[in-house]
Amino acid sequence: MRVLVTGASGFVGRWAVESLVARGVEVHVASRHPGEGSPQIVRHRADLLERGEARRIMDRARPDIILHIAWNVDHGKFLSAEDNLDWLAATLELAKAASAVGVGRFVGVGTCFEYCWPAEGNCDEAATPIAPTTLYAVAKDAARRVIDEMNRFSFAWARLFYLFGRFEHEHRLVASVASKLARDQPALLSQGLVVRDFMDTRDAGEALAIMALSDVRGAVNIASGMDVSVADIAKRLGEISGKSRLLNFGALPDRLDEPPRIVAQVQRLRDEVGFNSPRSLDQGLAETYEWWLRRVP
C-alpha cells in the first residue's frame, strides 16, 4: 500500500505521515523542501502550484491513495487570501492527475468553516447546511464539490475543526497562551466565552491517516466532539503551568462577530472511520505546554 501525502511537513501533515509509517505503509511525500528520505518515506521535490507538477509526481510515486493536506494556511491571512484560488486549482490538477493514472482513493482536507454553524448543537456532516462565508472555505467547498462529481475514485473529505499542538503559530490561541506562560509573561485574553472544538494535531494527523486507509466516503468531521470555551482552555493551561496569575481575562475586547459555538458531531469519525482513542484535552495541553517550556530560553 502506497500513500502520497501533500503538506507532509505541516502542522497536521507531519503527524499523518508518522501515523502512516507506524502502520507499515509506504509513504511518499511531495514537498517544496522534501528533506532526507528514510526506508519508509520516499520524498519528492515538488511544487504543486506549478502546472504539470501533479502529473509528474503521480508518474514518479504511483500511489494507491492520495492524502492531500497542502494548502495555504498563513496565519491571519489565509481566510481571505486570493491564493486560495491557486490552491483550489492545484487541488483540481492533483485530482485530475490521480484520475489519469488510476489512483484508487483520494482524501482531501476541508474545514469547519464550510458549515453554517448551528447556534445550538454540533455540526453534522449530513444535517448541517453548507454555507461558507470566507474565500478559504468557499474554495475548499468548491474543491470538494468538483472532485466528488468526478466520481473517478473513492473520495473522502476530512473537515478539520480547531487544532492545537506543537509547532503551532505563536499568534494562535493555545500557542499564544502556552508560550506566554512558558516565558513567565502575562497572557492577555478576552473574556473567552466562545465555545470551540479543540483537538490535538497529533490526533488529527492520526485520524487523517486512518481515514486515508479506510474506505469511508464523503465528508467526515475530524474533531474531538467536545465543547470547551476559550476561557476554559486558558484556565487549564494556567493550572497545568501553575501560573494562573498570569492570565489576564478581559484585557482584550470580545469580538462581536465571532460565532458563539463551533463544535463537531464526531459519530462518523468514531463509528465509521474507527478513530476512537483521542488524547484527553488536559494531556494534549500539558504536552503542548511542556514543548513550549523546552523552546523558550
Place this chain on the structure above:
Amino acid sequence: MRVLVTGASGFVGRWAVESLVARGVEVHVASRHPGEGSPQIVRHRADLLERGEARRIMDRARPDIILHIAWNVDHGKFLSAEDNLDWLAATLELAKAASAVGVGRFVGVGTCFEYCWPAEGNCDEAATPIAPTTLYAVAKDAARRVIDEMNRFSFAWARLFYLFGRFEHEHRLVASVASKLARDQPALLSQGLVVRDFMDTRDAGEALAIMALSDVRGAVNIASGMDVSVADIAKRLGEISGKSRLLNFGALPDRLDEPPRIVAQVQRLRDEVGFNSPRSLDQGLAETYEWWLRRVP
C-alpha cells in the same frame, strides 16, 4: 470603455463581440487563433489554459470589463469531461489576474444545468435551488461561488439555457433537423415531448454584451422565457422549409432520463439588464434554416 472577451470566436462569443462593437466599445479578444484585428477589435493570441497567460493578457489589454465566455463545450463530451477542471482553474486564474490589475467588472457564463429544475414553472435566479449534477455544471457553479466570494469587482453570472443558430454543431437539435431538411434527408426524431427554453445565439450574444456593460450583479438567466417542446421546434422547421414530410417522429426512442421541462424566468434579464427585444422563435429558426440551405451542396 474597453472590454476583454474570451471565447470570442465561439457559438455565442462571436455575437457578443459583434454587439459590443456595434455599441462603440473597444473590444479585446483573447484567443488561441485570434485572426486579423480591426479598428474596433484588438486581438491577442492567448491560451488561457497556460499558467500565467491570464496575467499576461491583462497587462496587454488592461480591460475595464471582462466577459469570460471561453470553456470546453465539445458536443457530447463536455458534461462529464475532466477538462472542466482545467477550465475552472483557468477561470479562477483569470479572476485573480483581473483582481491584480484592478478590473472593475467581471461577467462569467454559467448554465441552466446549475439549477435543480422545477417540475413546473421556470428556473428563477433567486428561488430555484442550485443543485448541479454534471461535472460541467458543478465546475461552473464552483467558479461562480469562488469569484463571488472574492468580492473584488462588480461580478455577474449569465446562465445560458438552450441555444440554437448558425455555426451550431450538426448533432445538436436545431442544427440536426435544419441541416437534414436542407439536404432533403429525413430527420429522425423521438416523440419530442420535453419542453425547453430556446434562444437564438445572436440574442444570447447581444444579451451578454448588454449585461457586460450594465452594472447588474449576481446570476441572470440569459434565455427567452418561452417554453417550446422539441416536437414543436421540429414542426416549425418543417413548416418553414415546406418539408414536414421529412420529419419522422418516434423513429428514435424517448430518453427516460430527460427532465421534462427546463425553462427560464427572465424578469431580471428584461427589467434589470434591459434586454427586451429578442427575435421571435420563428424568425430565428427561419434564418437558421436559410443559413443551412446556403451551406449544403
